[in-house]
Each structure stands twice: as C-alpha cells, then as structure tokens.
Amino acid sequence: MVEKEDKKVTRVLFCGPHFPDSYNFTRDYLQPYPFIQADVAHLRDVPQVIKNYDICVTMLMQMDSYVISRASNMKLLMQFGVGLDGVDIDAATKHGIKVARIPSEGNGNAVSCSEMAIYLMLGLLKKQNEMKMSVQSRFLGQPTGGTLLGKTVFILGYGNIGIELAKRLKPFGSRVIATKRSWPVDSDSSLVDEKGSHEDIYTFASKADIVVVCLRLSKETAEIVDKKFISSMKKGALLVNIARGGLVNYESAYQSLESGHLGGLGTDVAWSEPFDPNDPILKFKNVIMTLMSLELLSIHIGPWPRWSEMLPYNFMKDFLSPESNLLTDKIVLTRTKPCLRHTFCIVFYFTRVTEKLFVTSLY
DSSP, X not given: OOOSOOTTOXXXXXXXXXXXXXXXXXXXXXXXXXXXXXXXXXXXXHHHHGGGOSEEEOTTXXXXXXXXXXXXXXXXXXXXSSOOTTBOHHHHHHTTOEEEEOOSTTSSHHHHHHHHHHHHHHHHHTTHHHHXXXXXHTOOSOSOXXXXXXXXXXXXXXXXXXXXHHHHHGGGTOEEEEEOSSOOTTOOTTSOSXXXXXXXXXXHHHHOSEEEXXXXXXXXXXXXXXXHHHHXXXXXXXXXXXXXXXXXXXXXXXXXXXXXOSOEXXXXXXXXXXXXTTOGGGGSTTEEEOOGGGTSSOOSXXXXXXXXXXXXXXXXHHHHOTTSOOOSSOOEEEXXXXXXXXXXXXXXXXXXXXXXXXXXXXX
C-alpha cells in the first residue's frame, strides 16, 4: 500500500481478505481511472492504515468509534452490500463521514439470496447430509425426503429478498405467509397468501412448516429468533436464515436441534464469521451451513461485477470534489456512462435521518 501523500489520488481501502471478488472486480473496473487507487488491508492492520484513505469499503470490519476516530481523511464508509450493522453511524456522523450501502433491489443480490433460501430449504427437505452418508454407505432408498409442494413458508421480514423468494416459492406450490412492520397500500397481494405485522410473528411461526429469516439486523431485531420464537414453531419445522447470524439466538437453536423440536437449520450466515468449522452445532446431520470456509457452497453475495460499478469515476470525482455541495439534506447526482457491456445510471440520495447522514445508492 502506498502511504505517501498525493492529493491527486483518491485512495480506497478494502478491509480484510474475505470476499476477494469484491476487491478484484472493483480493481479491474477502476483500471481506466488511475487517479483512484484501491488497496486491501488485513483486519488487524486497518486501525493503523485507515488514516491514509479517503473511502473505506468496510466488509467484515467492525467500524467502531475507535477505528472511525483514526480515519482522519475519510470521506465515506461504504459497505459492499446491504448490511451496515458493523458501522457505528453515530461516530461516523460525529466525524463528518458519510455512510453508504448498496440496496438489494435491482442489482441481483435479492435474487441471489432468494435462490440460496430455496437451496437451503430443498437441502433440508431432501436431507442432503443424510443422502451423502447413504451414498458413501451404498444404501438405496433412504433417506425419505420431503417437498416444497403444500408446505407453508413463513417469510419473516418481507422486504426485497422476501418478495423475490415469494416469486420463486409459488411455482413449487407452497403457501406463503409473511410479516412486515408496515405494508404498502399498493403491495402485490398475489404473492402472499396471508399478511401480518410484527405482532403476529409467533402466530405465523406456529402455522409454518418452514421459517425463512429475511430481516435486517438492528437493536430491535437482534436474536428475535429466540427460545420463545422457536418454541412457537411446529415440532419438526425447519428454520432458514439468509440475513444475519445475530438474528438467531445460538443457544436456543442448538438446544432445539438437540431436543428434536427444530427439524433442521439451514443458514448462509453465522454468529461469527468466518465460522469455526469445529463448532458443535455442525455435528447435527440436519444442519446445512453454506460458508466459504466449509467449502459447501459459495456465499449468497453473487453480483460482484455490478456492485463494483457502484464505485465509478463520476461518484468518486463528484463526491470528493470541493465544488460538490454534498452537505445539503438531499442531493441527487445522476450520471450515465458505458460500463463493461452496460450503460448504467447511478442515482445517489443523500438523506439526513434523525441527524444521521446516509447514502443510498440505487442501480
């Protein structure tokens, strides 16, 4: 990494070695723009080097108040995805640093996550781990699996991912029920057989054969799938988590698997990442975890090339330009340029919400 002062170069820091395609695709995309330099630093080195960078792509780094206080030249903290639960937004606001994420709608992430949910559901229903053991033992006709046909699937958190999941469940002949804190008046009712609010989550859990967690992690939703929630589920029902590991209480999930109340757990996220491959929860044959460290399947984040286009020439140039008036409550910057095989338009909304400055980028 180059640390000498050079005001002509915008420096972008990617935190940690995980999800290498995020850096590789971005680096390849930025090749025509020599005034933008992208580097990778190990998580342990980020607090020491972050002062040399203008933009930080946070990845798995916990951006707490200490790390943010050392980012003396930072203009923007950006997540290469949808989740900002690892960023102390209050501290960023205090230091005048904007925070950005890439919403799941329209860039392939919601579709990719919904397909992962289908995979995990089918893997549990078809008893993937037991099938592997049967093949190794040369047993025929076992285990006996199940189908999505006729199953009631509860989508806990009906956002962009939930919508894409409902679209894919309908052809399987599943009954879809979902909860959302606030349903838009013009929401498509054809995808959901029964709608509920946050107060209905335990009732809906008791009706479901499969629960799919699609919520955003926050103080209000942390460990929302706890002992009470799992106890309200049918005995033998399946739990699938494609959102954040912190939404599910580990001890409750473990004990429910051990007692047999929970029929299976499929998760594309973990309580700590990278997850310990020797963790006792992985001893259960009805647990499927799709983390790269276990070499079972690639993680759900799929559209790396298109996400890399979220760090384009015009955004970097306009964001860092002293002529840009980026301190007003709402600014819309629209640019169109050829990129790879596409012509794309990026719209950035800078909105002040409860004194916190967010950036929402829409593809």
